[in-house]
Amino acid sequence: MTISTTSPRRARNRDGRRPTRAGRSILLTSGLAITLAAVLIPFYWLVIASTHSSGEIFGSPPPLLPGDHLGDNLASLQDTVSFGRVALNSLFIAVLYTLCAGTVCTLAGYAFAKYRFRGSDALFGVLMLGLVIPAQVTLVPLFKLMADLEWLNTYQAVIMPNLALPFGIFLMRQSMGALPDELLDSGRMDGCGELSLFLKVVLPPMKPALAALGIFLFLFQWNDFVWPLIVLRDNASFTIPVALASLQGVDDTDYGAILTGTAVAAIPMALVFLALQRHFVSGLLAGAVKG
CATH class of the missing domain: 1.10.3720.10 (MetI-like)
Incomplete structure (x- = not known):
């Protein structure tokens, strides 16, 4: 009878499954990226809107690139x-x-x-x-x-x-x-x-x-x-x-x-x-x- 000495974690790695630590790292990185985007997007739009006139700011679609005002x-x-x-x-x-x-x-x-x-x-x-x-x-x-x-x-x-x-x-x-x-x-x-x-x-x-x-x-x-x-x-x-x-x-x-x-x-x-x-x-x- 052969007894396998391979740990369950390593066996899962060989089967193509990600380790728990890697999964948590991905989730954490994704969460931080979403949070960073939620914080930076309003500031980006503020800077962009400051270069447009009032009529352009409320246009549809809203401006996403710098203007000349x-x-x-x-x-x-x-x-x-x-x-x-x-x-x-x-x-x-x-x-x-x-x-x-x-x-x-x-x-x-x-x-x-x-x-x-x-x-x-x-x-x-x-x-x-x-x-x-x-x-x-x-x-x-x-x-x-x-x-x-x-x-x-x-x-x-x-x-x-x-x-x-x-x-x-x-x-x-x-x-x-x-x-x-x-x-x-x-x-x-x-x-x-x-x-x-x-x-x-x-x-x-x-x-x-x-x-x-x-x-x-x-x-x-x-x-x-x-x-x-x-x-x-x-x-x-x-x-x-x-x-x-x-x-x-x-x-x-x-x-x-x-x-x-x-x-x-x-x-x-x-x-x-x-x-x-x-x-x-x-x-x-x-x-x-x-x-």
């Missing part, structure tokens, strides 16, 4: 909403907000992670309630506060209310919680003051988390629409989302110009992500688990 759409944007000025407004506000809010969130996260004071856990819990409270609930009191401060139609009215962003503080607290306390104690024994300790010992290992925080804050402010719409009154101070919304008319809407402005607005977001993508995932993972 990009210059006309850009000129219409500039003539209607002074798009160059609007883009500079958005860039200035987003960069300044990222720097200021990043500083506030980093300092607050460090304080919650490495300093123990009475009521710190309760205070952090109250702060985290901001993650579950809808932003619309605070619009009226914030507007009243900005009016009392005479900050309406100013950049500080757009920037100041969201400096202490709960998610940013949470991310930095979790990331800084992974730093060994012994490292900080060693720095203090070497004569470092608290500010020097923060700048020279705490911040260098936090570069991935800071990059993730910077991307999140920049995109949050760059894409913000409701709050700038409420506090900004002058067309010259509009941000890109507010300016594009003003192009929508009751009887006539220049969709070619709107889609061109949307495509141009996506460029800074892509550049920021590409510049910091190496640190983005590792920064989020560092903030996901407290060491």
Whole structure:
């Protein structure tokens, strides 16, 4: 009696059947390809539509190749909403907000992670309630506060209310919680003051988390629409989302110009992500688990 020593997996391979691992790999690759197509197709159509007029965009079939109206759409944007000025407004506000809010969130996260004071856990819990409270609930009191401060139609009215962003503080607290306390104690024994300790010992290992925080804050402010719409009154101070919304008319809407402005607005977001993508995932993972 002959006993076969060939494993069932190898026997199936010889019969022409794919191994389970290969089948799973094919399914995974197919799923990723479908997901990638679902994500990229809208962006592709956005870029293509930005080069066509409104009539061509709603034609049948819709355009799939670049057109020759990009210059006309850009000129219409500039003539209607002074798009160059609007883009500079958005860039200035987003960069300044990222720097200021990043500083506030980093300092607050460090304080919650490495300093123990009475009521710190309760205070952090109250702060985290901001993650579950809808932003619309605070619009009226914030507007009243900005009016009392005479900050309406100013950049500080757009920037100041969201400096202490709960998610940013949470991310930095979790990331800084992974730093060994012994490292900080060693720095203090070497004569470092608290500010020097923060700048020279705490911040260098936090570069991935800071990059993730910077991307999140920049995109949050760059894409913000409701709050700038409420506090900004002058067309010259509009941000890109507010300016594009003003192009929508009751009887006539220049969709070619709107889609061109949307495509141009996506460029800074892509550049920021590409510049910091190496640190983005590792920064989020560092903030996901407290060491």
